[in-house]
Amino acid sequence: MNIPVFDLHCDTALALFEHNDRPEKQLRQNDCHIDLERAGKLAGYCQCFACFTTPFMQKWMNVSAETVFEKELEVLQKGLSENQDLIRQAFTAADVEENLKNGMMSAVFTIEGPAGFGFDPARLEALYQQGFRITSLGWNEQNPLAGSHVTGGGLTDLGREYIKEAQRLGMIIDVSHISDEAFWNIMDVTQAPVIATHSNSRAVCNHSRNLTDDMFLAICKTGGVAGFNMCDDFVGTAPDLNTCCDHFLHFMELDPEGKHIALGGDLDGVETLPNGVTGVESYPDLADALLARGLSEENLHNIYWKNALGVMKRCCI
Ligand SMILES: [Zn+2]
Numbered sequence: 001m002n003i004p005v006f007d008l009h010c011d012t013a014l015a016l017f018e019h020n021d022r023p024e025k026q027l028r029q030n031d032c033h034i035d036l037e038r039a040g041k042l043a044g045y046c047q048c049f050a051c052f053t054t055p056f057m058q059k060w061m062n063v064s065a066e067t068v069f070e071k072e073l074e075v076l077q078k079g080l081s082e083n084q085d086l087i088r089q090a091f092t093a094a095d096v097e098e099n100l101k102n103g104m105m106s107a108v109f110t111i112e113g114p115a116g117f118g119f120d121p122a123r124l125e126a127l128y129q130q131g132f133r134i135t136s137l138g139w140n141e142q143n144p145l146a147g148s149h150v151t152g153g154g155l156t157d158l159g160r161e162y163i164k165e166a167q168r169l170g171m172i173i174d175v176s177h178i179s180d181e182a183f184w185n186i187m188d189v190t191q192a193p194v195i196a197t198h199s200n201s202r203a204v205c206n207h208s209r210n211l212t213d214d215m216f217l218a219i220c221k222t223g224g225v226a227g228f229n230m231c232d233d234f235v236g237t238a239p240d241l242n243t244c245c246d247h248f249l250h251f252m253e254l255d256p257e258g259k260h261i262a263l264g265g266d267l268d269g270v271e272t273l274p275n276g277v278t279g280v281e282s283y284p285d286l287a288d289a290l291l292a293r294g295l296s297e298e299n300l301h302n303i304y305w306k307n308a309l310g311v312m313k314r315c316c317i
Contacts, residue, residue: 001297005304007046008264008308009266010268042281046107046309051073051076051110053066053113093309093310111132111136112176113177119158122165125165133315136175136177155185164191167192170316175195176199183215193222198231205234209231213254232273245293248290248295252295263283263303
């Protein structure tokens with residue numbers, strides 16, 4: 001079933017930045033997981049494009065996280081300005097709806113790891129003005145804001161300040177990558193819906209990047225959503241489309257109306273995808289697999305589009 005797709009997370013900006021000099025690696029058409037030619041065949045498309053940074057980048061790439069952040073943003077802005085016939089940046093949910101109505105795709109800028117601007121809450125306001133609407137508190141490192149799922153460790157005072165400032169502006173807090181301890185610290189202080197842009201069910205696939213049932217229920221209680229991640233390590237052992245469905249069906253047991261489940265493919269951020277998934281073009285196949293497993297068309301419209309859009313509507317001014 002080909003229905004509009006609202007995907008809460010991808011790493012296409014980094015993938016394109018790393019190969020920016022190659023003409024075959026452009027937003028419009030490439031051999032990565034996401035390009036506009038393939039996404040344009042979907043019935044509608046809103047992609048959250050993350051600018052991903054971690055302090056580890058200095059070691060990995062010999063470039064500072066600050067520089068990578070600037071370059072990723074540049075790649076996105078260049079991709080949007082070169083493809084104005086296909087896609088527009090969205091600042092609000094109303095922009096996303098307007099673009100869909102006009103046959104345009106939408107791009108929403110998001111932050112995965114604030115290393116790119118020194119974990120400084122004072123920088124959020126300018127970023128909000130540039131269109132950043134979702135922020136995580138880090139990647140797999142322990143940082144000045146919080147511990148990660150790899151390191152453990154809770155939310156710091158600066159982390160609390162960061163959340164307060166993000167939520168004051170109308171930027172959505174993303175708990176993907178964070179430690180369990182920091183997750184619960186966030187639940188104690190949040191004043192707005194919290195989302196996990198790209199995290200699956202730990203009951204289905206026991207990985208620290210996934211959410212326990214209690215964590216998923218806590219996200220539901222805030223009015224947030226969890227976006228389904230296509231990374232095979234977080235889906236299961238030798239996963240296929242049916243294994244992907246297991247995560248949705250498990251979350252549906254906890255959230256019978258399916259109002260808190262969304263998509264966050266992590267496309268271009270992962271090496272290996274489940275069998276039957278090749279990239280953004282696979283979302284209709286996943287929808288067919290979910291229909292075959294008993295989800296209704298209404299469930300699918302909510303999961304694929306309305307739930308994520310609804311959070312944006314309630315949080316982003
Ligand atoms: Zn990630």
